[in-house]
Amino acid sequence: MTQEITSSDSQSRLLAEAEALFAREFGDVTPDGAWWAPGRVNIVGEHTDYNGGYVLPIALPTGTVAVARRRDDDLVRLVSEGKRVEVRLGDISREASLGWASYAAGVGWAAARDGLDVPGLDIAFAADVPRGAGLSSSASLSCSTASAWNDLAGWGLERPATARLGRLAENEIAGAPTGTMDQMASVLCEAGSALRLETLTNDTEQVPFDLDSAGLVLLVVNSHAPHELVDGAYGERRRSCEEAADLLGIERGHLCSEVDGRDVSAVDARLEELPDVPRRRARHVITDSARVLAVHEALGAGVTRESAPAVGRVLSASHASMRDDFEITVPAVDTLAAALEDGGAYGARMTGGGFGGCVIALIDADRVDDAVELAKQRAAKGGFAEPEPFVALASEGAKRLK
Structure with a gap:
């Protein structure tokens, strides 16, 4: 059977692990609290977030728990799975x-740059988001830290501002050139809903996403x-989008703003003027942003068996665009996407930044096991690693646990 994880199970287990780690590493000092932030799965809208486009993620039931204590000096002590780092804020x-x-430490740097009073912290982490899977384990780490620091320092930041600190930590200190989606999803998502986010304005809408009832x-x-x-491949894609924007006379980071709703025909002729690589990169992000709106429209008041085929077609079109225009899929994920569709999924696509990671599929609950078995067979035949399936439940965003 395919694994199904709930937020409460994950949080309880991780809280116990993080509290035990805190006690081992920092002695008898009592922590001030515990904070949780999840990973995410993006349903559609890939590499659109740093181009001013739309995205549609859900929060995962897996994430990171940060057990923390405020210090009276400027020392930040962080520990995770026996790995300990100490650094002065400066x-x-x-x-x-x-x-x-x-x-995590980059959150303190970002807050200080914004002029906030930043105390030192002792933090112990426990996490269960698979690393290297394109599910934003890094955002769950940075956002659990930002939530803890916000409360313990008394900054009083609203959720989007907390997410921003997490993004700055990733961009400026970790050196990961991500957009804003991962952190906004980790902080703002709600249980039973997908988050439609317009990244140019940060306007959001909670979209009903209760699959179980359907x-x-x-x-x-x-x-x-x-x-x-x-790495270089992700950064190259971002630079290609910036090149396309420059050639089209569009402000960098606003490439998707050329699309009015789901009609991309207005920019087709202009894209043909571009050299091959920036043309295909721009075509992907513009059309994938439009696909978010198409899925939003298909969902209406919620997901149904009637809307599933339309949503599935959009997912499959997104995968083809990532494969052919943005060139960020790899044979292992292409094989899985095709196998899941052949196994009965309405549609399938890679999710995340690309070059590996996970494939998602919208599928009837009673067809999951057969589709998974076919995917494992195809992966073995192709000489790829055995794939690991789980069911993603639309879960809650960051919060204080205790």
């Missing part, structure tokens, strides 16, 4: 090469093909 920089801890599931299959955003 020493936090990209050049400090803090590794995994840069996603006999459907959003199946996530981890290809176990490596996924890494802090």
Whole structure:
């Protein structure tokens, strides 16, 4: 049977792990509280968030718990799975090469840059978002940290501002050139809903996404093909989008703003004027932003068996666009997407930044096991790692646990 995880189970287990780790690492000092932030699955709208486009993520039931205590000095002590990092607030920089801890310590750097009073912290983390799977394990780390620091320092930041600190930590200290979707999803998503986010304005709408009542599931299959955003390929895609914007006379970061609603025909002729690579990169982000609106329209008041085929077609079209125009899929995920469709899914696509990670599929609940079995057979035949499936439930965003 395919695994189904709930937020309450994940949070309870991770809280116990993080509290035990805090006690081992920091002695008898009592922590001030515990905070949770989830990973995310993006239903559609890939690489659109740094181009001013639309995205449609849900929060996962898996995430990161941060157990923290405010300090009276400027020292930040962070521990996760036995890995410990200590750094003074004034020493936090990209050049400090803090590794995994840069996603957390970078929040303090971002807050100080914004002129906030930043105290030191002791933090112990426990997490269960699969790493390297394109499910934003890094955003769950940075946003759990931002939520803890916000409360303990008394900054009083609203949720979008908390998410912004997490993004700045990833962009400026960890060196991951992500857009705003991952952190906004981790902080703003609600249980039973997808988050329609217009990244140019940060306007949001909670879209009903209760698949269970319709006999459907959003199946996530981890290809176990490596996924890494802090590398040249992701950055090259972003630079190609900026090049396309420059050639079209559009402000960088606003490439998707040329589309009015779902009608992309108005920019087709202009895209033909571009060289091959920037043309195809721009075509993907513009059409994928429009696909978010198409899914939103198909969902209406919620997901039904009647709307599932239309949503599925959009998912499959998104995968083809990522494969052919944006060139961020790999053979392992292409194989899984095709296998899941052949196994009965309404549609399937890679999710996340690309070059590995997970495939999602919208499918009837009673067809999941057969589709998964076919995907495993195809992966084995292709010489790929055995895929790992689970059912994604639209879950709650960041919060304080205790």
